[in-house]
Amino acid sequence: MKTYLIRRVLVLIPLLLAISLLSFFIMQLSPGNYLDQLRLNPDISSDLINRLESEYGLNQNIFHQYLHWLWQLLHGNLGESFSYRIPVTEVIGSRIANTFILSLAAMIIAWGLAIPLGIYSATHRYSITDNFLSSFAFIGLSIPNFFFALILLFLIVKYSLPLPVSGMTDIMHDFMSPTEQLLDILRHLLVPAVVLGTASTASLMRQMRGQMLDVINSDYIRTARAKGLKERTIIYHHALRNALNPMITLFGYQLSSLLSGAALTETVTGWPGLGKMMLTAVRGKDIYLAMAGMMMGSFMLVIGNLISDLLLALNDPRIKYD
């Protein structure tokens, strides 16, 4: 196990390097750079733009820029954002917790709903509830998040519900007691978390249902039934553990989204997360900020994969890493 872990971690290094190389070059390949927005400002002379270009190192060739970035990264320096003029870590640092809270809440909602509903659907196949849940899943899959969020917000305003329509905290947040502060954040969390959560509930539920159906129809379940085991034991002890394996792999992938943010939902609900800022950074070509975001996402993805592999070993005694 230990050697396996070490080997996996060692493989991550070239992998992350390759990812960084690719993202850096793809971003640079698309036309223009950060200064383009300034070029169209009548008040800014070309002198100033040239000055900024050399200050930001944008006039050097791409390989040089990449190596410079990498060298700084190895020294623990993620660089400075062009637009904020402060270290990238500080720009990200102010928002990372918010993104984490939202993604975690969404994940809890998604998995908390999807697993039991999926099992229920599978064990009550073609019942009215199963059909209802399937239709619900398809609707959930087809409504775009931002639109769903707008509908919810519209309903809140239309029926004057006592829920906020934007942001993460109330204006009076700083004058509240800790309990009130927590409740305040939860109130604000409701809409974005429900929107993000239900979006993945739909697909996860379908996955769970399919996996369960596969397992339930297999021979050893029939054997177990023939042995006269209780239905509960069959479902939860034998079937579920086997059906769960692919879900664990999915879970690993989902971990990567914990820190990558959800730009559109964040924009509509005013949640101060990373997604919106990263989108602006990528579109505005604030390279180092965008790179930091992408590397964080990739890192979470590979780590998530590793975690899911380890979880698989825990769940399934047949899997051993030696």
Add this chain to the structure above:
Amino acid sequence: MKKRIFIYLILFMLIFATLAAAQNISLQDPWYSKKEQGKYGGTLISTLTGDPKTFNILIAKETSSTDVLAGYIFEGLLTRNGVTTELEPELAKEWSISEDGKVYTLKLRRGVQWSDGVEFTADDVIFTFDLISDQQIPTSSRDVMLIDAEFPEYKKLDKYTVQFKLAKSFAPFLNNLTAPILPKHKLYSIWQAGDFNKVWGINTEPAEIVGTGPFKLKEYKPGERIIMVKNNLYWRKDPAGKTLPYLENWVRIIADNQETKSLLFEKGQTHFLAVRGIDYKRFASKADQNDFTLVNAGPNFGTDFLIFNLNPRNPKLKEQPWKLEWFNNIHFRKAIAYAFDKQTMISQAMAGQGTPQWSPVSSPNKVYLNQDVKKYPFNLEKARQELKAAKFYWDDSGKLYDQNDRRVEFNILTYAENNTIISLMNIIASDLRNLGMKINASPIEFNKLVSKLDNEWDFDTIIIGLTGGVEPHSGSNVWPSNGHLHMWNPRQKNPATEWEARIDELFRLGAAATSIKQRQKYYDEFQEIIAEKLPVIYTVVPNSIYAVRNNLKNTDITAYGGVIWNIYELYLED
């Protein structure tokens, strides 16, 4: 013994110095509001598009940063009145210009204090201009100050007087005195250490940011809101002589999305909202029952226009040299101008809430707009006559050819990020197709569009927008033929046409003239030339519409100043 005396002496001097410093700085030149007496207190809540990127106003380049700071936390020596758009004294009490237009003398208001209680003096002004002229600081304020590549001389005459000496008479300089003044006592040592470009980023402790404006920064929550509180040391007074502003707090919720802003306003959380044309009817029907008023402040400062590529350096001309011939033909350009259906643009792209634009000066510019330039009302018959005059002809199926039997076909590009401008493009393209032209209209990515305009020069026509201001000389990168934003043919060594040469001269004359009357004459002629020669054809300008709660009083809403330009005298009724 000697030593002891010496210590006493030092002590005495110290006490004296502290006493002198603690001496009450009394405001000797206040300004009095002429609006009705308001009520003190209350929290104004509004929205802000996008997060500020920095609180360092000198290096801030985005409106999302300057919207937070300019006029509210930092102030200039002069400012523009939100209604008349004329220059008025702000931190300066008065100014005078010498006969030859070269020497500007400004008397500062005495006793104005920075929000931390230190007195504002000529030293702060000199310090600010030291910063602006520092080559190491990337600020756009420097470029506009340069006169023939030279920075004006500036000096302090006494504690409350500063003087600027220009190399030659240059009227736009007065507009530059609206540059925000920064506190020397806070920033001097940082600047000396070479760290000015890093100071006052968004991670700064709010109390560190000190200005003279009506508000102080209290808290910034990235992605959520900015909270500002009243500056109790502000120099503007209410009619009764008490310190303004009336408002105790000002919360600005960061909302990037127009739908969210509308919902916040409808839920009663914000006090005013900039309404899009397409939402006008919905809000108009709700105004009475929800206790707010819709104010139409007329066209805003933005300008959207179509540019012809008149650049002989266009790399595509090797294959298609005839395109430049068409575009260079004034009849062809006029034909296209007559095919701009501005009424349809207003009704379809702006839901009826727009104004046609004819002149290169922004429509709400009350000082310099020339109303009498040549106009090209929509008329396809006239467009056809112009095309005939240029020897174009139509075949039986109505397709348009030039005199050398080439089918008239060209591209229109615009940027994909703006829905309104895409609608404008489609309306224009469809009318040009009615004239028998083959038009390929496509939206592309903004960065790509900029590189085409800036250095690739391989487009046919582009529809793009620029924001305008009051001072026409701020267009000196756009209109004179050597400008890098002279988009139809940038950075010319010598003006390609006589009329471009005349515009170059008019900009020189307009800058050198001292009286506004004289300047207006030059800029009027410039507007006539552009409207006559049509290197760019203007489209329509959306109107600024604001929904304002009825309990927000003393407002004077205009397209230039918006709702909050005079925030210091606004107040909230219960």
